[in-house]
Amino acid sequence: MKTKTLITALGLFVAALAPAAMAENGVTATEIKIGMANALTGPTSGLGLGVKSGSEAYFKKVNAAGGVNGRKITLVSEDDGYDPPRTAAATEKLIKKDNVFALFGYVGTPTSKAALSMAVDNNVPFFAPFTGAEFLRAPVNKQIFNIRSSYFNEIEMQVERLVSDAGVTKFGLFYQEDTYGKVGKEGLQLALQKRKTSIAAEGHYMRNTEDVDAGLAALLAVKPEAVLMVGTYKACAALVQKAHAAGYKPKFFNLSFVGTANFIKAAGEAAEGVYITQVVPSPFDDSIPIVKQYQADMKAAGVHEFDYTSFEGYIDAAALVEGLKKAGPELTRAGFLAALEKMNVNLGGLDIAFGPQDHQGLNKVYLTKVHKGKPVSVSKL
Incomplete structure (x- = not known):
């Protein structure tokens, strides 16, 4: 009798444990844990803080409305x-200690590369990194989903406008000496090869520094008509300022990753006339429904300054939530990834779609020019 009672008790104990054992990492009946690692301090902190503030504003609204299928989103940030x-190190902690469901909102090419093998090896979704690097797009990886357009797309537009609108034939490159810079250099080489030309001069600097003197000297030796910059806001601002001080004023172009608001603030008057390609619509154009929503939600979160970086973080969060909704109440990583591959949604006037062979949600590139301290949309140079 005692044996039978013991077996029954043991069976009930195992049954009670079964739901916990079968539960997906980072998911409970009331919570979904999302992991984010990016720059919150240091010379690139404006980007990490921007992405975080925009995404947090959206998550706050979703949680206030009851969450996703009854689960509230907890953002674990490093x-x-x-x-x-x-x-x-941060990624290992997020996956193995914090047990997050997915990784989200990483900022940068070399940093994303450092996290990627851990995400893939542990079957953790890697969603909406703030980088246009090609290795995150081709070949398609089942774990990786990008929202923003690629750096290759941005650079192709820059070169096309410079050639078609301004007749530029001599191109210069200023880049960060790491994976990010090398991806940008490859994109420029491909765009110029299509037009049967090559980079006329190039200079570089080391990540997390503003030591641009050697890079500027290399450009001054040739003085190309246009300089494409593949760097972060402080270094690019220092280059433009020092170039102007030396009397060198080519057409300067920045990629979206520079962080438009941060670049304009850092460069001051030297920012005037600099072109920046963007991968999301203007965060100031409230005729677009999602922009109006973004502005209202940022204000509700206590943020009254709008910029491209926080707006991109907001869009990324909105897309993530749509994917979680479509994965259904029985949330698993496999179900989430499968739902994303079928996702085609309109987020307040912005169409985001994925497919089995296309894990990039947006493809459009927008051109802006700094005018009177603000980024203004332009169609031609």
Whole structure:
């Protein structure tokens, strides 16, 4: 009799444990844990803080309305200082200690690369990194989903406008000496090869520094008509300021990753006339429904300054939530990834779609020019 009672009790104990054992990492009946590692301190902190503030504003609204299928989103954030070894350590913590459901909102190419193998090896979704690097797009990886357009797309537009609108034939490149800079250099080489030309001069600098003197000297030796910059806001601002001081004023172009508001603030008057390609619509154009929503939700979160970086974080969060909704109440990583591959949604006037062979949600590139201290949309140079 005692044996039978013991077996029954043991069976009930195992049954009670079964739901917990079968539960997906980072998911409970009331919570979904999302992990984020990016630069919250250091010379690139404006980007990490921007992405975080925009995404938090959206998550706050979703949670206030009851969450996703009854589960509220908890964002577990780590500071990596835009330093790949710190990114790797933070990612390991997020996956193995914090047990997050997915990784989200990483900022940077070298930092994303440092996190990627851990995400893939542990079957953790890697969603909406703030980088246009090609290795996150081709070949398609089942774990990786990008929202923003690629750097290759941005650079192709820059070169097309410079050639078609301004007749530029001599192109210069200023880049960060790491994976990010090399991806940008490859994109420029491809765009110029299509037009049977090549880079006329190039200079570089080291990540997390503003030591641009050697890079500027290399450009001044040739003085190309246009300089494409593949760097972060402080270094690019320093280059433009020092170039102007030396009497060199080519057509300067920045990629979206520079962080438009941060660049304009850092460069001051030297920012005037600099072109920046963007991968999301203007955060100031409230005729677009999602922009109006973004502005209202940022204000509700206590943020009254709008910029491209926080707006991109907001869009990324909105897309993530749509994917979670479509995965259904029985949330698993496999179900989430499968739902994303079928996702085609309109987020307040912005169409985001994925497919089995296309894990990039947006493809459009927008051109802006700094005018009177603000980024203004332009169609031609």
